[in-house]
Amino acid sequence: MNETIIRPNPSIVYMIFQLKTNQPSSKLIYSIGPNGVFPDTQGMLQQHSDAISTVIDYSQGETSEVSYLKLRRSHGVINMTSWSILMIMGYIIARHFKKWDPIWFYLHASIQTISFVAGTAGILIGYALSKKVDANVNNHKNIAIIILVLGILQVFAIILRPKPESKLRKYWNWYHHYIGRILIIFAIANTIYGLSLAKEGSKWFLAYGISIAILVIITIILEVRMWIVARRKTQSTNNSSHPQSLEFAYQT
Structure with missing residues (x-):
């Protein structure tokens, strides 16, 4: 790079440069380093706070942006839909709709399998994406x-x-239930973290937040309903057993 002019603006940077080389590359990367971090002796930035790449067509004198926006959004939509939203729906069905046996089981198994x-697939897309954009998202990947x-x-x-009559079934239930709940918690946390890394804006946070909030409200309503039904059954059992004990005492 022989000549460079950078003119800062509150949100736009205008840059004019002249590149002299015998073998020009068709791919050009524009990158910005963090404050206080300068290129090394070879002109390479060790860290990128932002970057974009373009492809130059020298024969036509045109440039086109290389964007992984669709791939990135596919990764986000698939993961937020599968690991958190659908998983929560499967959890709700398994916990609160067992009276619809065996429909609840097949619905639960089908939703969780999907x-x-x-x-x-969403995680694999994310790993492929991280290699293409060379992004530092180690924490996001570790949680994934x-x-x-x-x-x-x-x-x-x-x-x-x-089997239901097995002595191990109780421990299996604990294992299955709590692993599922922990998975959902990690999935929600990682989705929020991923949205912050992607810097997609408030609309994505709002849409995801509303979806999770609706499912949480439904879960709370069903939990309260289940508690009320269980309490009524307990009271009914106590009331029905009390007269029997009096009658038994009287006969004795």
């Missing part, structure tokens, strides 16, 4: 690995599910 398959491992543990739980 969630796992789609979520795994935890989520994937928890999902695999749930798959093993289904495969190794003991």
Whole structure:
């Protein structure tokens, strides 16, 4: 690079430069480093706070932006839909609709299977995306690995599910229920973290937040309803057993 003019603006940077080379590359990367971080002796930035790439067509004198926006948004939509939204729906069905046996089981199993398959695909898309854009998202990827491992543990739980009359069924229930809940918590946290990394704006946060809020409200309503029904059954049992004890005492 022989000549460079940078004119800052509150939100736009205008840059004019002249490049002299015998073998020009068709790909050009514009990158910005963090404050106080300067290029090394070879002119390379060790850290990027932002970057964009373009492809130059020298024969036509045109440039086109290389954007991974669609891939990035596909990764986000698939993961937020599968690991958190669908997983929560599957949890609600399993916990509150068991009276619709066996429909609830097939719905629960189908939804969670779709969630796992789609979520795994979303994670793979994310790994491919991180290599293409050379992004530093290690924490996001590490949490995704935890989520994937928890999902695999749930798959093993289904495969190794003991019969209802088995003594191990109680421990299996604990394992299956709590692993699922932990998975959902990690998924929601990582989705919010991923949206902040993507810097997509408030609309994505709002849409995801509303979706989760609706599911949480539905869960709370169903939990309260289940508690009320259980309390009524307990009171009914106590009331029906009390006269029997009096009658027994009287006969004695």
